Amino acid sequence: MLSQHLENRRQSQSADQPDGSSGQQSHGVLFSSSVSAFTPRDLLILAFYHKRIILIVALLSIIAGLTAATYARTRYAAESLVMMMIDRAHAGISDVAGTLPSILSIDGLKSVDSEIRILESRRVIEDTLSALDPVTLFPEIARPRLFGLLPADSPQDQLEKAIDKFKRRLQVEQQSSSNIVRLSFSHEDPDLAADTVNALADAYLKRRRAIFDVPRSPFLASELARHSDQLKSIEGQIQALKSEYDIVDLGQESLLAANQVDSIVQRRRQTQERQAALQAEVTAAKKRLAALPERVFDFREQSNQTQNDDDRNVLLRLELERDRMASQFLPDYPPLQELERKIRTVRQSMKGGDKPVYNTTREVRNPSIPFLNNHLLTLEIEQDAVARQLDELNRQHTVAVEKVGRLRKAESELRDLERTRGVMEDIYRDYAQRTEAARAEEEAAKVRFSNVRVVQPAVAPATGTSMAPSFIIAGLVGGILLGGAAGVLATWLRQVYILPHEIERDLGVPAIASFSDTDGELVSPGAQQELIHLAAQLRDHGLDDQPMALIQFVTANDGDGDAIVARGLALEFAKGRGLRTLVIDLCGDGTGQLTAINAGADDKTDGEAAGEADSGAVERLPTIEPQGTGDLEALPSAVPLLWVSRQATGSALGSLRTPIAQSRQMLERLNQRFDIILILSPPIGNSHLARRLSPMVDANILVARAEHTRAPVAARMRDSILASGGDIVGLVLTGRHFHIPQVIYRWL
Structure with a gap:
């Protein structure tokens, strides 16, 4: 048969195929076709097929670049010059007569570098931001995050971000072979850039004075801080104690707790009295129930009627049968005479006087017993409920007594803490007055000469730089790269065929x-x-x-x-x-x-x-069965030699x-x-x-x-x-x- 020839053909093809050939072709694919690699035309076809995705991704990248260029602001860099004067103390040379000029040595250059490190320190930047307000300098740190889905950062996080941005925009450079330091800060607002540089110079000078000045009241300041911490600790203990014992007004809550204990005691006494009364009622009900008889007389009946006495019915049937036969037959008809004899026998039986007499006496359950049982059940249920109520009152009394004890303990501890707080407040007030007096004396005694001078304050710059061209170029290059990547990804995810050789490669057909x-x-x-x-x-x-x-x-x-x-x-x-x-x-x-x-x-x-x-x-x-209903019929079409079923x-x-x-x-x-x-x-x-x-x-x-x-x-x-x-x-x-x-x- 033809199928056997096809099977032989498949086996011969399978034998001729080298190792690694497609297994599908060796098990039922009659024609074989070599699959060619992708050509530039195929790549171009795939690009035009996915042109919408490629164009959309490329346009999004270009639009993003244009948007960034549109929102890119021109930054203005404000500059200031600070001169570091190095004296003999920094150079390490003694001037006994005081007539030698100032010199610049290697140690002096190191001193300038140290001053630059102070300028770039976190403390100086924090002081500058405190003077200018970080949100004013960088408004974006106060905006909601993730397109408004998340709230803005906390103040501490905003400060950290402001410091990072400030460091990226700040430039501190030492002029070559000189003791001049150039400060530069870039910002979108030229006036704000100049104000920032001037504020940085002021913060640096203040920080430098704080570093080099010898404080005259360290002990008083430390003691004041220590007593302040102790006061805060005592306040925290008082608040923790009130929170622990759930206290708002100690006197009022103590009075309420005592009243609650008294109320519970009175209710418990009333419940105990009711429990004793119920016990007495239950005992009396049980005694009465035991004394009652179980059954009482109901009625008595006397009758001579016998059950299943059917003589009258039998007599009636016999008489009806006799009347019917008498209307149809003669009186001497034997069956008719037989009926007469039966009628006489039944009548004689009915005249007999030997029927017995029956007496019936009936007793019923005593109706008082169910009533007493129901009453007793009600009393027992109430007795159980009263017992449970008494248990609950005992529990409430225990809780109330414990609360009174806790309030007494809290009152003792709270009085000790308040006494300690009063003493600490007096000590803190005394140290505060003495510290302020010492600081006033130190400020009046300051006569130190500064060796750092701002030789050029910052002014608002007239020209600036913009990142818009860079953003546009990045958008164009990114659009080309992302568009190509989108086309490759769409081709990899595509599950439909557009080219014939894709079918040959995937299906082996x-x-x-x-x-x-x-x-x-x-x-x-x-x-x-x-x-x-x-x-x-x-x-x-x-x-x-x-x-x-x-x-x-x-x-x-x-x-x-x-x-x-x-x-x-x-x-x-x-x-x-x-x-x-x-x-x-x-x-x-x-x-x-x-x-x-x-x-x-x-x-x-x-x-x-x-x-x-x-x-x-x-x-x-x-x-095979032409006489059946499964015949196949065909109609000739308008085309010769062509039929359609x-x-x-x-x-x-x-x-x-x-x-x-x-x-x-x-x-x-x-x-x-x-x-x-x-x-x-x-x-x-x-x-x-x-x-x-x-x-x-x-x-x-x-x-x-x-x-x-x-x-x-x-x-x-x-x-x-x-x-x-x-x-x-x-x-x-x-x-x-x-x-x-x-x-x-x-x-x-």
Whole structure:
């Protein structure tokens, strides 16, 4: 059989393939095709396919650069010059007479470097920011973070950011071979830049005086700080004690706690009295209940009536029967006389006086017992509730007594702390007065001569520098790089096919034909040439000199173009090659296929085609059971030698209940009658029919739609056909788009 020849062909191909070849081609792919590497044209096609993403990313980068350039502010650098005068003490040379000039030595240069380090110190920068307000100098540090989603930084974090920004914008340089130091600070506001440099110089001078001046009141200041810390500690202890004992007003809370204890004691006494009363009531109820009799007399009855006494009923029935027979027979009729005797016997029995007399006496349960039981149950329930209430009152009394004890303890501790706080406040007040007096005396005694002079104060600069050109260049370069990266990422994430060789590379199945999205019913010259090429491949690659006759079109989704390709191929086989061709439509009733073929026929007019279709020329094709309901019917189309099935889905071939052997025999009979048979199966994901017929046909053609069929779906379609034992001749790509403009494409 033909399937055995195909299997032998696959085994021979598998034996001829070298190591590392595609395993798919050795297990059911009839044609092999070498996959070429990407060419510059393919890269250009991918770039035009993803041009929207590439342009969007590139434009975003360019827009970001332009936006940054728009918001880039011109910075103005204000400068100031400070002169460090080095005296004999720094140089290490003694001047006894005091007539030698000042000199600059290596030690003097080191002293200038030390002064620069003081200028750049954190303390000097903090003092400068305190004088200018960090938010005024850098407004961005007070704005909400993350586009307003997060609140602004805390004041401490704002200060840290301001110090970092200040250090980046500050430049302190020593002029070569001199004792002049240049201070420079850049800012968007020239006036603020000049004010910042002047404030920095003032802060530096103050810091320098604080470093070199000898304090005269260190002991008083330290003692004042120590007592201040002790006062704060005592205050914290008082607040912690109040929080621990939950105290607001100690006197008021003590009074409330005592009143609560007294109230609980009174309620507990009342509850105990009620408990004693309930105990007495329960005892009395139990005594009365035990003294009551269990049953009491209800009524008495005397009667001579006997149960089941049916004499009168029997007498009535006998008399009725006698009257009926007397109306129909003579008096000497034997059955009538028998009835008379029975009547006399019953009457004698009723006259008898030997019936017994019955006496009935009834006693009932004493009704007082349920009442006393209910009352006793109510008393016991109330007694249990009172006991629970008493337990709760005892617990509340314990808690209240504990609270009173805790308040007494807290009162003792609080009095000690308040006494200590009073003493510490007096000591702190005394030290504060003495410290201020000492500081006033030290300020009056200061006569130190400064050896640092500001020779040039900072003024507002007239010109500045801007980063806008740099941002624009960075946006352009970033747009090119990010656009290319976006195109590569989109290509890597894409799961649909746009080029035939992508199918060959991913699926290992050769792309034997491709049709563009503008071909329609494949009547254009280019589509016709592609159909001729496809038909030649199918007819020229036969097995053992037997061309392929049974071909199935397999698709994964509806609307992938398999019906259009099948119709175009059928027209090529029938008109171009003169082969008896049958199109079996297992996706519908065949009417749509016949109408499309008749509409596309160019050798007959519409009237002739309609007349032939309506003439009733229906050819019934034989099956294994021609007398059954599974026969396959075919209608001749307007094209000679071309038939289209009608209602094939209701035939034995389109039914999954038909045995495989019967379907195979049916296809063999159809193969004997037609030269080429094209089968349109339902999508493989919707029906098992395509997998069922795949090993029965000579070859299976996969159909995928460009930019529509996903790669995992196509792979599952291929694996399903191969797993079912079918042979794949190749894949036809439909709906292909040409993204490169024709002006550029002609040069590729």
